[in-house]
Amino acid sequence: MLLKxxxxxxxxxxxxxxxxxKESAIEAVNDVSLTINHKENLGLVGESxxxxxxxxxxxxxxxxxxxxxxxxxxxxxxxxxxxxxxxLRKSVQMVFQDPYSxxxxxxxxxxxxxxxxxxxxxxxxSEAEQEQKMISLLKEVQLSxxxxxxxxxxFSGGERQRIAIARALILSPKLLILDExxxxxxxxxxxxxxxxxxxxxxxxxxxxxxxxxxxxVVKRLCHRIAVMYKGKVLELGSCDDIFDNPLHPYTQELLxxxxxxxxxxxxxxxxxxxxxxxxxxxxxxxxxxG
Amino acid sequence: MGNNSKSKNQTALAFAAFxxxxxxxxxxxxxxxxxxxxVFADFISPYTYDSEVRSHSYAPPSKIHFKDxxxxxxxxxxxxxxxxxxxxxxxxxxxxxxxxxxxxxxxxGDKYKFLGIIPTDRHLFGVEAPGRVYLWGADSRGRxxxxxxxxxxxxxxxxxxxxxxxxxxxxxxxxxxxxxYGGRVDSIIMRGCEMFMxxxxxxxxxxxxxxxxxxxxxxxxxxxxxxxxxxxxWAGLARIIRGMAISLRQREYVLAAKTLGLSxxxxxxxxILPHTLSYSIVAIMxxxxxxxxxxxxxxxxxxxxxxxxxxxxxxxxxxxxxxxxKLHPWILIPGFFIFITVxxxxxxxDVLRDCFDPLLKGEGEANA
Ligand SMILES: Nc1ncnc2c1ncn2[C@@H]1O[C@H](COP(=O)(O)OP(=O)(O)O)[C@@H](O)[C@H]1O
Ligand SMILES: [Mg+2]
Numbered sequence: 001m002l003l004k005x006x007x008x009x010x011x012x013x014x015x016x017x018x019x020x021x022k023e024s025a026i027e028a029v030n031d032v033s034l035t036i037n038h039k040e041n042l043g044l045v046g047e048s049x050x051x052x053x054x055x056x057x058x059x060x061x062x063x064x065x066x067x068x069x070x071x072x073x074x075x076x077x078x079x080x081x082x083x084x085x086x087x088l089r090k091s092v093q094m095v096f097q098d099p100y101s102x103x104x105x106x107x108x109x110x111x112x113x114x115x116x117x118x119x120x121x122x123x124x125x126s127e128a129e130q131e132q133k134m135i136s137l138l139k140e141v142q143l144s145x146x147x148x149x150x151x152x153x154x155f156s157g158g159e160r161q162r163i164a165i166a167r168a169l170i171l172s173p174k175l176l177i178l179d180e181x182x183x184x185x186x187x188x189x190x191x192x193x194x195x196x197x198x199x200x201x202x203x204x205x206x207x208x209x210x211x212x213x214x215x216x217v218v219k220r221l222c223h224r225i226a227v228m229y230k231g232k233v234l235e236l237g238s239c240d241d242i243f244d245n246p247l248h249p250y251t252q253e254l255l256x257x258x259x260x261x262x263x264x265x266x267x268x269x270x271x272x273x274x275x276x277x278x279x280x281x282x283x284x285x286x287x288x289x290g
Numbered sequence: 291m292g293n294n295s296k297s298k299n300q301t302a303l304a305f306a307a308f309x310x311x312x313x314x315x316x317x318x319x320x321x322x323x324x325x326x327x328x329v330f331a332d333f334i335s336p337y338t339y340d341s342e343v344r345s346h347s348y349a350p351p352s353k354i355h356f357k358d359x360x361x362x363x364x365x366x367x368x369x370x371x372x373x374x375x376x377x378x379x380x381x382x383x384x385x386x387x388x389x390x391x392x393x394x395x396x397x398x399g400d401k402y403k404f405l406g407i408i409p410t411d412r413h414l415f416g417v418e419a420p421g422r423v424y425l426w427g428a429d430s431r432g433r434x435x436x437x438x439x440x441x442x443x444x445x446x447x448x449x450x451x452x453x454x455x456x457x458x459x460x461x462x463x464x465x466x467x468x469x470x471y472g473g474r475v476d477s478i479i480m481r482g483c484e485m486f487m488x489x490x491x492x493x494x495x496x497x498x499x500x501x502x503x504x505x506x507x508x509x510x511x512x513x514x515x516x517x518x519x520x521x522x523x524w525a526g527l528a529r530i531i532r533g534m535a536i537s538l539r540q541r542e543y544v545l546a547a548k549t550l551g552l553s554x555x556x557x558x559x560x561x562i563l564p565h566t567l568s569y570s571i572v573a574i575m576x577x578x579x580x581x582x583x584x585x586x587x588x589x590x591x592x593x594x595x596x597x598x599x600x601x602x603x604x605x606x607x608x609x610x611x612x613x614x615x616k617l618h619p620w621i622l623i624p625g626f627f628i629f630i631t632v633x634x635x636x637x638x639x640d641v642l643r644d645c646f647d648p649l650l651k652g653e654g655e656a657n658a
Binding site for chain 2: 087
């Protein structure tokens with residue numbers, strides 16, 4: 001087991017003000033438990049605002065949590081201090097949602113990659129060796145080595161996302177979180193990036209947590225899918241389970257939306273049992289029940 | 291987003307826009323000229339700052355003659371001067387017509403060390419010894435005001451630069467740390483800053499100055515004043531940088547750097563502070579006058595740079611008595627220099643702000 005999340009809660013806001021009036025907190029992640037197995041890509045699907053990014057940042061320990069437990073590669077990292085976590089941090093990397101803001105506009109590609117290389121345990125003896133490493137990395141993401149001196153704004157969204165992937169790969173992470181990494185790209189480029197990710201996984205010992213609001217895209221890359229809604233995981237199962245036998249009405253909605261390319265129009269708000277737990281219906285296929 | 295086209299060369303873009311503004315460029319050139327003369331003050335000035343002739347106390351600006359006794363054009367010269375007392379015991383200077391001293395370049399004069407290293411006695415211009423030329427008159431002890439203003443520029447102009455570098459380093463770091471960490475660290479640091487900002491600057495300056503031992507020599511006093519002035523300036527900047535850091539820390543490239551495991555200090559220095567650069571440059575320009583005026587104020591009331599070292603502030607000490615201004619109006623010239631410098635820095639700062647403005651707007655906004 002690579003990653004295990006136990007009953008994660010995360011709220012935003014809700015601080016008591018001076019007068020004692022408590023504004024209601026946003027429950028961004030509400031009692032989420034998930035496991036990611038080695039080399040078994042997990043897709044996390046749900047509409048915008050359901051807490052996917054928040055969950056990803058919790059795994060990276062960019063956000064603290066209210067309660068719950070995070071176990072990565074057998075180590076409980078929930079309460080680990082930043083200093084202690086730093087060496088482990090390299091094993092979990094992330095490709096961010098917005099390729100326009102995940103690369104510092106003041107840095108050249110060389111400087112961006114160098115920053116990551118400087119943090120690698122492998123020490124490079126010479127500049128030339130570092131340069132070599134950078135070029136081979138760019139080759140890995142199908143970019144040519146002569147872009148090193150260029151600035152992020154000179155690239156298209158797809159190219160930037162490749163640079164971001166290259167940067168994430170430098171530290172040889174075990175888990176790579178892709179947060180809507182292809183959502184802002186057009187279908188053709190999406191396709192290329194997905195192929196690239198598949199190719200990378202063949203060569204490296206890496207597992208993906210692939211976050212998207214589009215079920216179809218997730219299917220391309222993932223073995224298992226978790227469906228999230230308003231901070232809760234509603235359904236969890238293998239790709240086939242979710243696509244052939246969606247149990248939850250919300251999953252069915254998402255599926256129709258993905259297949260028919262139309263937005264979902266919901267007549268009534270979905271009722272999610274507040275104390276709902278995931279119940280195993282068939283082997284490996286869970287659905288929330290209250 | 292939409293601001294993807296701006297990049298490292300946004301600073302270059304702003305400077306290109308700056309060049310279009312004639313008045314801004316004019317003021318910047320004046321500043322450059324002033325700093326240039328300050329650096330080469332000892333060579334450009336005909337006398338050293340402490341070269342005095344007591345019998346020339348408050349000698350008026352020398353008349354420069356271009357024509358000889360017959361009205362023919364000659365190489366410029368000055369006459370020697372002597373004085374008599376009028377009925378109020380005021381010195382009245384008259385030219386001694388049989389003492390002619392011609393101007394010359396690279397004339398021999400007071401010994402000094404060029405740029406503090408090379409010993410020499412050549413000055414850019416002057417008159418033959420034993421004559422003396424007072425372009426802008428002399429002070430109470432018969433020292434050339436022009437030379438003293440140039441020497442004073444060294445003190446007054448450098449205090450601005452050094453002071454601003456100290457308080458900016460402090461302000462950037464403290465503001466960066468405060469905004470980046472947020473939470474309790476932020477609250478504590480910001481309350482501290484507010485305490486500094488609460489005390490009126492001038493009184494804080496006086497209080498700090500009184501803590502400086504009397505035994506300090508002039509250089510130590512100079513340093514003490516720089517430190518005192520920077521101490522007052524950093525808090526305001528820290529608050530503004532902190533505000534920018536709060537929005538910048540949400541940027542995905544900051545999160546990406548964090549994910550890689552870059553240390554917090556490195557993230558602040560590499561990914562947060564550089565993005566406040568356009569603001570900082572403007573703020574630096576606009577805050578330098580404060581240091582120059584601060585030094586002038588301290589020196590004027592006798593707490594700053596001590597005689598015989600010259601600074602624009604202590605050169606004005608004489609001008610505190612109205613009677614002196616009436617009798618020797620040229621002692622106000624250092625004030626004119628302060629005025630010009632302050633105006634120029636403000637204009638350059640303002641023009642720069644206008645150039646950065648469209649860019650600043652994109653820089654300040656947080657990521658959704
Ligand atoms: N830093 C934050 N401060 C306050 N609320 C936040 C913050 N980040 C996310 N949220 C809220 O948490 C919820 C989940 O957001 P997010 O995880 O970004 O959703 P998703 O990535 O699925 O679109 C949203 O309601 C959002 O408004
Ligand atoms: Mg998101």
